[in-house]
Amino acid sequence: MARRVTKAVFPVAGMGTRFLPATKSIPKEILTLVDRPLIQYAIDEARAAGITDFIFVTARGKYALEDYFDRVPELEATLRRAGKNDLLEILRATNMESGAIAYVRQHKAMGLGHAVWCARRLIGDEPFAVMLPDDVIAAEKPCLQQMVEAHAGTGGSMVAAMEVAPDKASAYGILDVGEDKGPLVTARGMVEKPAPGTAPSNLAVIGRYILTPQVLENLSRIKPSAGGELQLTDAIAMEIAAGRPVHGFRFHGERFDCGSKAGFLQATVAFALARPDLRDEFGAFLRTATAMRMAAQ
Numbered sequence: 001m002a003r004r005v006t007k008a009v010f011p012v013a014g015m016g017t018r019f020l021p022a023t024k025s026i027p028k029e030i031l032t033l034v035d036r037p038l039i040q041y042a043i044d045e046a047r048a049a050g051i052t053d054f055i056f057v058t059a060r061g062k063y064a065l066e067d068y069f070d071r072v073p074e075l076e077a078t079l080r081r082a083g084k085n086d087l088l089e090i091l092r093a094t095n096m097e098s099g100a101i102a103y104v105r106q107h108k109a110m111g112l113g114h115a116v117w118c119a120r121r122l123i124g125d126e127p128f129a130v131m132l133p134d135d136v137i138a139a140e141k142p143c144l145q146q147m148v149e150a151h152a153g154t155g156g157s158m159v160a161a162m163e164v165a166p167d168k169a170s171a172y173g174i175l176d177v178g179e180d181k182g183p184l185v186t187a188r189g190m191v192e193k194p195a196p197g198t199a200p201s202n203l204a205v206i207g208r209y210i211l212t213p214q215v216l217e218n219l220s221r222i223k224p225s226a227g228g229e230l231q232l233t234d235a236i237a238m239e240i241a242a243g244r245p246v247h248g249f250r251f252h253g254e255r256f257d258c259g260s261k262a263g264f265l266q267a268t269v270a271f272a273l274a275r276p277d278l279r280d281e282f283g284a285f286l287r288t289a290t291a292m293r294m295a296a297q
């Protein structure tokens with residue numbers, strides 16, 4: 001029986017240059033999908049999976065992200081006086097118990113592997129999750145929860161996986177698939193951003209991981225690879241090379257790449273259409289806007 005996963009690492013030190021100028025003064029993770037910052041989706045997913053300890057790997061200029069999880073007593077008092085209990089309820093989901101979040105700083109952008117390694121002292125000898133908030137996954141049962149349940153049976157390390165178009169494989173970590181058992185696959189190898197035409201499969205790693213503490217050890221030994229960066233994928237591949245189990249898990253759900261503008265817009269539309277308070281008005285707008293564009297062509 002695998003040990004319960006209670007800690008999650010959120011690498012949030014990136015500069016978000018793809019969203020400039022907005023990210024000149026706002027961390028990318030605070031950009032809003034409908035009315036909630038990107039990071040809130042990841043936190044809610046982590047909580048649903050039983051995570052109680054949240055470790056943020058941050059960098060300079062990320063104060064807004066740290067403040068976001070603090071209570072705002074003045075605002076709460078004003079809402080209470082005005083009897084706005086619905087808004088107080090919305091705020092409650094953003095509050096974190098004292099001590100539930102820890103922040104560690106990554107002093108230099110050296111890659112995802114390095115960012116996760118920065119959290120090593122806060123993890124200790126237990127399995128832990130890594131969540132990349134750019135990957136937003138809409139699912140009936142939250143993705144990390146699906147993985148935690150599957151991991152209880154497999155142990156070892158596990159990555160979320162999804163088939164991608166062959167011409168997109170070089171943007172991802174790609175699994176070399178061994179045994180394929182439906183949602184679960186055994187990884188025979190893993191390669192970060194393979195050169196076009198060289199990917200071992202079309203099964204890509206998506207930003208949800210459950211890792212053994214051994215991966216942290218591996219992280220201290222890896223050398224820069226794809227993009228000249230220290231890659232998490234390489235540290236996980238070392239587990240496979242050492243004969244320890246690594247599984248890919250094909251999750252149920254729709255993944256949006258909110259690290260790109262097109263993906264962020266698609267997520268915005270999908271999440272707005274899923275909201276009972278917005279669905280009708282926004283859906284009608286989209287239908288009219290699309291019809292007008294088609295007519296103009």
Ligand code: G1P
Pocket residue numbers: 112132135171172173174192193204205206207231232233259
């Ligand atoms: C990171 C990982 C990559 C993974 C991807 C998923 O890459 O390094 O293995 O496939 O996230 O979103 P990035 O998108 O940060 O370049």
